[in-house]
Amino acid sequence: MPIDGKLRIAAVGDLHCRLGKHGNYRRLVDAVNEQGCDALLLCGDLTDHGHVDEAKLLAEALSGVRAKKIGVLGNHDFEAGKSDEICAVLAEGGIHILDGDHYELKGHMVGFAGAKGFGGGFDRATLQGFGEEGIKGFVHEAVQEALKLETALLRVDAPIKIAITHYSPVRDTVIGENPEIFPFLGSSRLSEPIDHHRPTMCFHGHAHYGTMEGRTLGGVPVYNVALPLLRRDHPDRRFFMVDIPLPEGFHAPPSERPGAVVTPADLHAEHESG
Structure with missing residues (x-):
């Protein structure tokens, strides 16, 4: 449960679990437990080649995590x-x-809304559904994933609302990758439901060589927590961690709570890495 009026979230993506890597997750498990995290978010590409045995290995490796484990699948899965x-x-x-x-x-202190997401590009360079059927199918998939995220966010009834995807909703956090592959790393279509429903923050993975922090046009913080990116500058880093303040009066009985929500404007720059 939250300590000192804060919710502690650990997040990581792109674990790419493959057979023979069981011991690689012990430090992750120990660190999440030692930090007293309330939730561990897994932002896709949990397996390396989408094999069921890889998923079994990961589930076993993370079984010692005491925090709630919530995630989305990625393209590798x-x-x-x-x-x-x-x-x-x-x-x-x-x-x-x-x-x-x-x-x-x-x-009901925090609700997590999740969808894998899809590609399609960003801002004015977003791919449009015109022309060949292959292009239309690609755009249709991107639109459907954005609608999934919209539905999930709509259903969250909690003062802290967090979005989880694999693909990026913003261009900011894929900068560092080759620009030629930006359209395959995410889509601005995902940022539209995020800005409409105003979650406290959003986590994603996928862009191994991207940038850790960005924002939607509406100012919602977006964090790229792909493990290769987290470890690029700090080889011992196993996850990204953030403390989110609980709304004042949240510990009162439900009938006496003020009904406040935690918005991006309530956050302080007090995140750290595990």
Whole structure:
């Protein structure tokens, strides 16, 4: 449960679990527990090639995490056509995978809305659904993923609302990658429901060589927590961690709570890395 009126969130993406890597996650598990985190967010590409055995290994490796584990799948998790089986295996291991739905911690202090997302590019360079059927299909997938995120955010009824995706909703956090592949790293279509519903913050992965922090046009903080990026400057880093203040009076009985929500404007620059 939150300590000193704050909610502590750990987040990481792109673990790319493959057979033989079981011991690699012990430091992650120990650090999340030592920091007293309330939730561990997993931002896609949980497996390396989308094999069910990889998901089983990851679920076992993270079984010692005491915090709630919530995440989304990434493109690698679809590679072998076993995404449904992967979700089932992870669920058995206590990892809640979101795909257009949400999860709220006990007491409804925080709700997590998640969708994988998709590519398509950013801002004025966003791909439009015109021309060949292949282009239209690509754009349709991007639109559907944005609608999933919209639905999930709409259903969260908690003072702290957090969005989780694999693909980036903003250009800011993919800068550092080759510009030629920006359209395959995310889409501004994901930022539209984020700015409409104003979650406290958003986490994503996917862009291994991107930038850690950015913002939507509406000012919502966006964090790229791809593990290769987190470890680029700090090789021992295992996750990104942020403390979020609880609304004043939240610990009062539900009938006496002020009904306040935590918006991006309430945050302080007090995040740190594990």
